[in-house]
Amino acid sequence: MRRIPTITKNLLIINVLAFLMMYALRTVSFSGAGPVDLNDIFGLHFFMAPDFRLYQLVTYMFMHASLEHIFFNMFALWMFGMVVENVWGPKKFLFYYIACGIGAGLFQEAAQFCSFYLTVASQYPSLSLAQLPEVARHLGDALNSWTTVGASGAVYAILLAFGMTFPNERLFIIPIPIPIKAKWFVMIYAGIELFSAMSTTNDNVAHLAHLGGMVVGFFLIRYWRSHPGAGYDRSGGQQFFDNLKRRWDNRAHRNEFGHTGTQSNGNAYNNRQQDWDYNRREREDQAEVDLILDKIRKSGYDSLTAEEKRKLFDSSKRH
Structure with missing residues (x-):
């Protein structure tokens, strides 16, 4: 399994710890008071x-209602x-x-306001x-029961980001028996959420929050x-590829100047010849990666061919 990057790993840990704490405090009675419901607080x-x-516009996305709820959200976040x-x-x-999670919460607030006004x-x-x-x-007591929890709005935005970044990547989705392109997968999910939001059936799922996260994510990506040159593009999106190029440069430098040790005269020539051949192949591979990285900087990741993507992926595994 590939190493989980820092932010994704920390988000998974925070969500799981918050769920365990919520569950523990909900089942324990303190002296002089009843159990504490963290979902009601956060x-x-x-x-x-x-x-x-x-502050609940931020904290709500780290709380979950059930084991099934957190499992599917965290699985999608990880994947x-x-x-x-x-x-x-x-x-x-x-x-x-965070921005998409807050946006999803605001969409949910707007939906609840419309529902409240129409009912009254x-x-x-x-x-x-x-x-x-x-x-x-x-009606304060009744309105306090209108509580939204879960990372679904932010997770749906991540799903949208994957679909917009890798639109033609094929995914195997149960129970669909054939692979489906990421862009169609995202569109199907968005359509299901839209249909569910328009349905009169109350299933206690914040469908408009899910759609809200995707809407905010769509406009952020388009912007x-x-x-x-705006936002986090240079320090964020390009950082991964810049680090990859730097590792290539360091590796080539070590290969060219870092081979030392005592050798017998009979093997010295053959070893040096192997080193020269190895360094030549490394320089050729590095030149190809440099061209791919330059293409990404000019035209974006989506402009790469399948072979270029494979070359970049193979190089990241070796380094």
Whole structure:
């Protein structure tokens, strides 16, 4: 298994620890008080509810409702997040994850506001928007139950980033018996979420939050693509490839000047000849990688051919 990059690994650890702590505190009674529900404290409440706090727009994405909920979110984060982070770099990846998670929370807040207004207006047709806060104050206990938890909005944004970065990569998705391109996989998921959001069935899933994360992610990626020098592109996305090129340079330098040791006269010539042949092949491989990296800087990763991608991947495994 490939090494999990720093941000993806830390996000997995934080989410799992938060879930274990939530589960432990929920089942333990303290002296003089009942169990503590961390999902109620750090989950995202409706902004007109008494328990709403601004920090919940960040903390809610690290809380989960069940073992199944956290398992599927963390599996998707591990599978797609480590690839996207390796291409983008840690700073850009973390900014994208948090920004899309916050955006998903705001979409959920907007959806809850519309639901609240339509429900109240159906009972009181003459109600104005200015009167909603007063109604919300009287319904505070009920509105406090409108709580959203989970990393799904940010994870769906990571899924979108993978599909937009590697649109033609083929994925095997159960139960589909044939591989499907990443771009179609993302479109199918987005379509399912849109259909579910429009459905009148209440399944307690924040479908609009999922779509919100993808919408924010889409516009972020489009902005970064149209402004290559803005944001985290140079220090983030290119960092992976710059580090790869630097390792190539260091390896070639060691091969050229670093071979030492005592040799017998009979083997000296053959060893030197092998070193020269090895260094020549290394320089040729390095020249190819340099051309590929220059192409990425000019036209982006998607401009590479399948053979160029294979060459870059093989070189990263050797170094």
